[in-house]
Amino acid sequence: MTALTRRALLVGGALLVGIGPARAALPGSLAEAPRIDAWIRLDPDGSVTVLTGKAELGQGIKTALIQVAAEELGLDPAALRLITADTELTPDEGYTAGSHSMQDSATAIRLAAAAARALLVQAAALRLGARAETLSVADGAVAAPDGRRLHFAELAAEIDLDAPVPEATALREPGTRTLVGRPLPRVDIPAKVAGGPAYVQDIRAPGMVHARIVRPPRPGARLVALETEAVTARPGVIRVHRDGDFLAVVAEREYAAVMAMRALAAHAVWQGGTPVPEPDALFADLAGREAKRTIIHEAGAGTPVPAGRTITAQYRRRYQMHGSIGPSCAVAEFDGTRLTVWSHAQGMFPLRKALAEMLALPEAQVRCIHVEGSGCYGHNGADDAAGDAALLAHALPGRPVRVQYTREQEHLWEPYGGAMMTQASAVLGPDGRIADWDYAVRSPTHLTRPPGAGQLLSARMLESPFPAPPPKALPQPEGGGDRNAIPLYRFARARVAHDFVAAMPLRVSALRSLGAYMNVFSIESLMDEAAEAAGADPVAFRLAHLDDPRARSVIEAAAARFGWGAALPKGRGAGFAFARYKNLAGYCAVAVEVAVERESGRVRLVRAQAALDAGEIVNPHGLRDQIEGGIIQAMSWSLFEAVAHDAAGPTSRDWSAYPIARFPDIPERLDVHLIDRPGAPFLGAGEVAQGPTAAALANAIRQAAGVRLRELPMRPELVKAAIGV
Incomplete structure (x- = not known):
């Protein structure tokens, strides 16, 4: 040939x-x-x-x-x-x-x-x-x-x-x-809409056994006493497995495993735990923690700052969780030599490395296969469930082991999106434009995923535990807590700092868009505050600070299609926000209309209009799904979601203690305009809508109710207190 x-x-x-x-x-x-x-x-x-x-x-x-x-x-x-x-x-x-x-x-x-x-x-x-x-x-x-x-x-x-x-x-x-x-x-x-096998939760393998984990009542607690005889004697129970503080039960049938888990939990005695600040002290605690400051952007240092009005604001975000509709699950099988794990974690190769380290196996003897899970963007309990299943399968060679978390376990033990604070100020020059910008974000890490064994919850709880590695900040240009902290806008002078907090009272990791959600919320809120101080239209004010033609295009498209500037009924307001995700991925502008009930403080998203430039479009249907879903998820985060906790730890055990948006909260109209650029590189779009949606909501609330909210989520009690009803 x-x-x-x-x-x-x-x-x-x-x-x-x-x-x-x-x-x-x-x-x-x-x-x-x-x-x-x-x-x-x-x-x-x-x-x-x-x-x-x-x-x-x-x-x-x-x-x-x-x-x-x-x-x-x-x-x-x-x-x-x-x-x-x-x-x-x-x-x-x-x-x-x-x-x-x-x-x-x-x-x-x-x-x-x-x-x-x-x-x-x-x-x-x-x-x-x-x-x-x-x-x-x-x-x-x-x-x-x-x-x-x-x-x-x-x-x-x-x-x-x-x-x-x-x-x-x-x-x-x-x-x-x-x-x-x-x-x-x-x-x-x-398969998902027809009820067919679609998720890792649906796997049923021949000879498969069911495992349930018994977690401590609070993070950091130690198992000091355990009585197992009554549990091991229960019908269908194969074994009770304990290794240090890692405790599980394995049974032939799922219901038997559930009942044995409950019985085993009643016979376990735990002591100690990691203290957590009370909700009212959360931000004071965060502000007082040791932080390492890095200047990630500085421009125009030699440019004099003209005299002008200064707008200063602090913005805050509470802990938020992934809230996966299906609690995490994994299946593992060990044949005496090779371990195979089916997981919905977001990194199969990093997971393989962590499992191999935990079990002292060569990586070549560990295979990780991704199977979809029922809901997650970020690091939820999936990696932990895979670690649990691997440990138990290794102890029971020849039997596939299925680990399924309960709702309570998923809510209490998943790594959360970290609490954050930002401090921002802008100086208006004589021309009504921003002459100086100063911004600092205080944030924990946003990545504690494997590949280290110490990043698996079960590996930390073993008799010979793997310590969690020191948290790290993710570097620019993508960043972690400082993702999107550098504005795309053109300012004569600008300075942006990242205050990285390594030690946090609750476990944190990646939640969809990482720090971009909070940073875009802060930046776009301050842009509106500055526009108001300058007596300028918010959309025109943004355009006056932008040179990027693609940024201008999405802003103009969203504003025009929304009908920006049209009069709205009493009690309603319009808000606008924009960002280019990570300043190197997709461009997204969002305009929203909200209705605010002054007596209850309830905010309802009435309609939203987005415009997106993600380079060449492959599947417009799928791209719209991403933006529509991102707007709805960000609306839920911004109006409802915050992890409840007290000094003993998280208390958001179920949906009543961690409310999310429900079907009645979905906007009456949600439109997405796509700007296609055939032949241009693909730009990431999966997380572009989070920050702009949050800021647009805050800006719309300001117009509807005359109050400025600077804390996420903007729950009814905060709205009502701000209004002063």
Whole structure:
């Protein structure tokens, strides 16, 4: 067979993507996995498998990745098989987080699929005696102008996908694409709405046993006494497992495990615990904790500050939880040599590393397979459940072990989104624009996920415990607590500081958008306060401080489609906010209308209009899902959600103590305008709506009720107290 050259890969008169001579410059996740068959595999029968290290979390990534690959390969999307996040089969893409799936994984898959198509074309050209540029690829075959066709199965043996994606790869021209940009139905939805097996919670394996964990009544408590005889004698109980403070029961049937868990909890005696500040002392406690200050942005230091009005404000956010609709679950099986874990955690490769460390197994003997979980964006209890299941499976070789958390366990033990505070000030110059900006955010870490064993709750509780590693701040430009703390606006002078608090009384980690939710809330609230002080329209005020044409476009589109400036009934107000997520991902502007009941303090989101620029759009239906869901989730965070706690620890054991938005709270109208940019790079959009929604709500409340709220969530009691009714 004639060798295929790099030149042969550049075929078809398509869009040529230059990657440069250095392999380190490969885009997306190709930098870590540059070979074609890391992403695209062609079987002898001509069937194609697409591989991704990213996981489906409800963001619709399965559908979008299939579309991207099918477009480049000229296949019906239904003909493709997709494998997600499996440490034995897929590339290592770390966590599915930070709105990186499209810009990293979809970019890699698109280029790998295009490279595979080029190899198929060149192989067909040799067989058919035709010029490569005259051939077309569609319906699983390469066709010549005279009608001769070679199916992928006929060419599979003649191409080698164990080769690097070339330095320049020809993509299909945007104008010729038939799948990218179309609203294909999401492939993950049918089983979910039909009650079919869709989640890790649905797994039932032959010989599977059921385990339940007994947690301490509060964080930091130690198990000092335990009576097990009555529990081990219960029908169906296989064993009571104790290792230090890690306590579990395993039974043949799920109900037997539940009842045994309750009985075991009654026979366990715990002492001690980590003190937690009372709710009223939360922010004083946070302000008094030791912090390391880093200046993350400084501009115009030599520019004099003109005399002018100064607007100063402090903003606050309480602890918030993921509130996953389905409590965390995992299934694990150990055959005496190899451990396999099915989990809905967001990083299978980091989880594998943590489990291997905890059990003293070589990583090669641990396989982690992602299965969707019922609700989460961020680090909830999924990794912990996987650790629990792995420990118990290791103790019971040959039996699959299913660990299912209760609602109370999920609420009390998941890592929360951390409490935060910001201090901001702006000086208005004589021209009515901001001449000086000074901002500081005080925040804990937003990432305590594995790969360390000490980041698994069960591993910390063993007789020989793994200590939790010291919390770290995530670096800019993406950041953690300081994510989106640097405004995209143009100011003559600006200074932004991050005060990183390492030690916190409650366990914290990643919650959707990390610090961006709080920082955008703070920045966009202060922009409105400054606009009000300047006597300027809030939208015009923002535009006066922006040079980025794409930022201006989303602001103008959202304002126009909302009908910004129109009169509203008494008791209602309009609010606006904008951000570019991480200042390097998608652009999003949100305008909202709220109704405020002055006597009760209740705020209702009446309607919302968003505009989004996420680069080239693959599936507009899936993208709208993300923004609509993000607005509703952020509305729930901003108006309802805060972890209740006292000195003994969290008390939000159920939905009554941790209220979330319900169906009556959904806005009457929710519109999303998408700005498509064919041929432009994909920009992450999964978390763009969180901050703008929160700020738009606060700004609308100000217009509706004449009060400015600076604490999240903006619950009725805060609204009512501010109004003074």
